[in-house]
Amino acid sequence: MNPMNYLYLSAVLFTIGALGVLLRRNAIVVFMSVELMLNASNLAFVSFADIHGNLDGQVMAFFVMVVAAAEVVVGLAIIMIIFRTRRSASVDEANLLKY
């Protein structure tokens, strides 16, 4: 299969992720969209690794996974405390800081 197709897929996924961040209000979903973007990158890395025939991209993918996991920990902690405080996980409601 043409490796370029994986790249197209990754671009589509990245775009979906970005749109998700922009369009969804729920912090959890926003967060998941970010994760989608990270994974789109992973797909790109792996595909490029395949194209170039070296392992750097695949190594990168592992690092990204680890980092994403750490990010989940931090992110969920923040979202949890916000949710508990405000009884809502909407990113739009956290709107005290402005202008």
Place this chain on the structure above:
Amino acid sequence: MTDFNWLLALFLAPLVGAVAVLLVPKGADKLAKQVGLVVSVVVFALTVAMSLQFVPAEAGDFQFSFAYDWIPAFGVQFAMGLDGIALVLVALSTSLVPVVLLAGWDDVGPESRGSVKGYVALILVLEAAMIGVFAATDVFLFYVFFEAMLIPVYFLIGRYGGARRSYAAVKFLLYSLFGGLLMLAALIGLYVVSGDLLGTGTFDFTQLVGLDIPESTQRWLFLGFFVAFAIKAPLVPFHTWLPDAAAESTPGTAVLLVGVLDKVGTFGMLRYCLELFPEASTWATPVVLVLAVVGIIYGALLAIGQSDLKRLIAYTSVSHFGFIALGIFAMTTRGQSGSTLYMVNHGFSTAALFLIAGFLISRRGSRVIDDFGGVQKVAPVLAGTFLVAGLSSLALPGLSSFVSEFLVLVGTFERYTWAGIIATIGIVLAALYILLMYQRTMTGEAPDEVREKVHDLRGREVLAIAPLLVVIIALGFYPKPVLDVVNPAVDRVMQSVGATDPAPQVGGPVAEGTQQ
């Protein structure tokens, strides 16, 4: 010349004095003022001692020069030296500071927003900056002082000034900063250009003079410097900060602001704009002349229309700065020597005007001209000194400003006849604004409030004013000491610009500089 570094000592003395003043215990206001006064007198004495060793014949060169590496990375040196022009301006600064401190003895007291010792220390810091700005022979160093001196003045206006002091102080600072930052851009440009032309960038004035900068670059750099100086001087239409700043500050601050600080602008035009960017200066001359002439007339007319005593004096200065700029850009020795002399004379006469007006205002508690009248009856000495100061401001022959104003006019006239003629009209308006002011404040019947509140000058006040008036009269009849040191320096400037005086129609050698 001895090994003693006069100039550095002169620069450091007020700084040391400022520290000493700050060390005075809290509440000992009188002591702080005394220390400040002693320091300023010592600085003045140093100036005199130094001036005696100045060699007038070589006034075109920098004397007492020294240079220490300061920021080698940028080719910046802590370099100072005095030519004739700088010498007289330094002398002006150091002589006005003791006068200001003495005259403003009671202007700042425990009821002021800021402390008394803060006031004295700020003035001494300002004095050091004034010495530095005139003495710097490194353009970067000049710029540093140019900007740094804004801060003490800003605090002097903002903390010790009148009702609208915040507005005035902010306007002053921002306006000056704006100009200063444009100059910064030009300064950097100059540095980069010098790097291109010399191999390594430098800020050394003597190296930068005569640098063959491409003309279009010169124009931009000139503009950067010139706008800064035009704001500082100030030239119309960049003048509107001055009336506010001068009117809201204490008389002493106003004296240093208008009498010395603003001179940095015209000094900068003469020293930096002309010498560093000769072709661009020639290119800009028509515009500057128009601004200057407009400034003379415009400032004078506005002075006539003012109803506030201090604003009036401030506007007279706008007119006077028009004269100074006119002389500088006339590109004749007469004009430039006249302008330099004008800077000095204007310093003294405006100082006297502001201080005496300050005495009057603090007695009556109002700056509005219509609140006064008949002061001559109740305070003849005050009125008399005010008249002499005013006459100096209108350039009465026999007083110092006349010599300078006439030189500026004749220097302009010989090259730019029409500018000279229009500027001459300024002398009529000058008579009008000074004498109208005198008539409205000093003559006629004294209103009750004036009778009750205004009393004549006291000993301390007379002691502060008298030296100014003596200088005004002495330089009117004997300007030789100043001209002796200024003329060679002006010759150097003329040489740097590549300008020569026009030759007279008959008698003189027929030269290329023809009458226009």
Place this chain on the structure above:
Amino acid sequence: MSPFSGAVASVAEPSSAVSEASGVFGLTWLLIALPLLGAAVLLLGGRRTNPWGHWLGVLMAAGSFAVAVVLFAGMLGLGEEERSIRQFLFDWVFVGTFEAPVALRLDQLSMTFVLLITGVGTLIHIYSVGYMSHDPDRRRFFGYLNLFVASMLLLVLADNYLLLYVGWEGVGLASYLLIGFWYYKSSAAVAAKKAFVVNRVGDVGLSLAIMLMFVTFGSVTFEGVLDNAAAASDSSLTWIGLALLLGAAGKSAQFPLQSWLLDAMEGPTPVSALIHAATMVTAGVYLIVRSADIFNLSETARTAVIVIGGITLVMGAIIGSAKDDIKKALAGSTMSQIGYMILAAGLGTVGYVFAIFHLVMHGFFKADMFLGAGSVMHGMNDQVNMRRFGLLRTVMVTTWITFGIGWLAILGVPPFSGFFSKDKIIEAAFSVNAVAGWVTLLGAGITAFYMTRLFAMTFHGKKRWTDDVHPHESPWIMMGPVAVLALLSAVAGLALGPTGLFERWLEPVTGFTEPTPPVAPAVISIAALVLVLIGAGIAWVTYARNPVPEVAPAGNLLTRAARADLYGDAVNEAVFMRPGQYLTRWLVWFDNRVVDGAVNGTAATIGGLSGRLRRLQTGFTRSYALSMLGGAALVAAVLVLVRL
């Protein structure tokens, strides 16, 4: 040949060689220094000098006069060509080729003035001791008077135009201070300011003249300018001449700068006598005569001088004919008489000598009359309205006699001094131009009218005194100087005129050509006398024989105009003051609103922009994300665009 060219037939040779001061002439500087010292002591000394201050003033003026006499004697001992002496004192203004040292020139012309100034000055100082005896500020008055004398001497002694300018403005300052001496009177303060400002307009002329001289000759010394005049272009000379004329018009109250002189009468009367009659106002004449070499070469400039002098001559006479204020009437007369001098100076070498001659004679008789008027006022509680005078000869005999001599002198009745000086001017005028001649001739008639009117209204006719006055003769200390002046008015002309002494004395400096009137001089003299008689007769009948109404009648158009100073002030007000006031008011508005408004407006605009743009920071995380995405697009777009 043009109608004004008569005098240029033989251009006077350049001024005689100037020698450096030596011997007794080394004292020249004392002339100025003495009164200057007096002024300094009196003005700086304060109240301590009150008891003896006025005597110090007199002493300094007299001392200066003594020095002048000594110098005069010394000068008489020199040959005619050696009488030009220069005393260098110290360097003053020097930049490049511009050099104006403080140096004095004593020659026949300045000597004449020095004697006039110090002589009349001393007399008036003495007179003032009495006149001002009740004024608490008498010391200050003498300080100013001394300052005036010093400045005036500097004016006439200066060896270059720039130094002359110092004296020129110095007398202006003294005049300002003395007109405004009673500063608590608003009218006096305003008049003083007006005098100074109008004079400044003239000073513009003098300034420009000096600049033109420098541009033309590369020098501002008399030697450098006048000796090289022939080498300069016509246009330069004309412009210099016209600029000098403007200066002269300011100082000498000539049209169109005449308006200040009438107001200047606000000052104490001795001031009017010394400054606004005998000396300062004649400085314009001095300036023109001093610059004779320039005017000799420019016909246009000379013509202008004649025209200005002629206009002023008539104007002053008309104004003087209508004024009821004794001092203003005399002031009008002064204007008119200076008009004569200026006109004479414009005639060229035929006129210079007579201009100066008339100047000196006028100094005597006009000072005499002004002091007489002061004496009258002294006796009349400082009243000045002639309609409330009348028949004063009965109570003020000395004043009446001395004033009468002055009256006869100004009328030009032989053998009084005015006859010799004025007749010569008329002759000279006719020899150059008929119109000028007729104007001077007619002027003599009008002069006779207004002076007789004044004399009759004051000393003759019926008593019209107000109830509260008790006229009395003035003390000897006032009448003594008046008597001396009266004596001079009576005999000086006879002594110097017909003998030709004066012409010979001045000729080396100014040059001299004998006037060549188209008719015999005797005819002109007789015509003038006839006109004088007619004028005087009409006035005598109207104001001595017939009753004078105590309140001025409405009068005809000309009278009303003359009372309004021929609308000089009205024109100034309409053309300069009103528009000027509107202009300054508008400019203040403009500066505050537009120039400063632009500054504050820029600040306000940026501030407003900030206030509005802040709203973009909505606080919504997703909107921030959106702008990040937009930013990414921007970054990509710029990168791609650069590629294109």
Place this chain on the structure above:
Amino acid sequence: MNAILATSAVDITSPTIEYAALAPILIVLGAAVLGVLVEAFVPQYLRRTIQLVLTFGALAAAFVAVLRARGTVIVAAEGSVAIDGPTIFMQGSILVLAAIAALVIAERHVDPAGDSFAPRASALPGSEQEQAYTRLGWLQTEVWPLFLFAVGGMLLFPAANDLITMFVALEVLSLPLYILAGMARRRRLLSQEAALKYFVLGAFSSAFFLYGAALLYGYSGSMKLSGIADALTADAGQNGLVIAGTALVTVGLLFKIGAAPFHQWTPDVYQGSPTSITGFMAACTKVAAFGALLRIMYVALGGLRFDWRPMLIVIAGLTMIVGTIFALTQTDIKRMLAYSSIAQAGFILVGVVATNEAGLQGTLVYLLAYGIATIGAFAIVTLVRDTTGEATHLSQWAGLGKRSPVVAGAFALFLLAFAGIPLTSGFTGKFAVFTAGIQGGATGLVVLGVVASAVAAFFYVRVIVLMFFNDPAVDSRTAVVVPSSFTTFAITVAVALTVVIGVLPQLVLTLVEQAGIFVR
């Protein structure tokens, strides 16, 4: 490739890790790990002491290691980490700044309740649980390991020589900051909101960076910056991938820098975070992020500089304008400082745009000067308080100069430094980058910068006016709290350095000159 941008790489054949060169990073990260253990196993009453010793010890040791590493120019750890002059200078800067910031964070005398951090960040704001913690006087020390992790990431970020390391460093520095931002004791809603915004937007930007990294990798086939540079030399960058990759990577870095239009998180996060943390992240993050930006732009994408320069010029100009204009009408001191830091980022970008040695050096100087003044300014903000906590509304600062002239004077000094008045550190920085900018041909941008500086002066000056020229409101309860020696020392050092760098800039300039240029 041109020689200005990078010296030729030292050949690395050995697979070993250069511990000496990496020591600063390792020390700090190691201490962070130890800190976590301390939190887990050491009784609470000892924790603070141990954590402080650990933190300051680690910072000091790392600083010594940096000093010892001076002059090193190697590409360490299998080409992943470049230890060269700029790196060492930036690591030194970060350590100094972090140490000053740590002093402010360690302050426990200012807030009457103890320190400025929530006793239990997980407790609900206003809940009984939280009140109980407060009553008990609980003070937590978790900030310290988080702080050290962040510092570790910052040390690594500018040294990262391949995209993997860079990404990891980015996350290591970011994640602890997200948490720290949410830990304020007072105004916890704001603090939590700040954390959320910072996290969401930070993660979003990381994703951009990462995808950009993927594209660059796809273009060059190498994760190493030098590999990308080589690929660019080989085909002169005609491939669209490299453009897209450059754009996305830049976005990720510009976000951290706070450049417009990626700046919008800055005011909100700076305002909401605990002030001592704001100072820390404003100063140190900026140093680290600029380090990374410089390295990637100069080393990896140097061959593409004619493409990215216009883009950065646009961004720099926009950043200056946005920062100054928005700051003009701010009424909250922390928000104003945030916008000021945006404007400063715009000025610093001039140094990046210059693309010459002077630009690199100027940027380094500016970053240090800016960082010191920033930490000092925020430290002073922590001291000005009323009964409810910090008094951050500008009106509450009126008349401060009368009551506390020293504190107000110090704050005025920092403001003047931000405004770039000569004889303060800010001027040195501005002068250095502007000079480089003109040398690099970005004259227009410099002029814009100069005008923006003039406008920016207004809001700095306005605070000085408030403090010195206005009287305090009649009912004002604002007071300056006397801090312990921690903050006092921090502010003193900041003041001293601000003046020294202003008056004797050569001291720093010599250091950056010695720092030289990036290794490849």
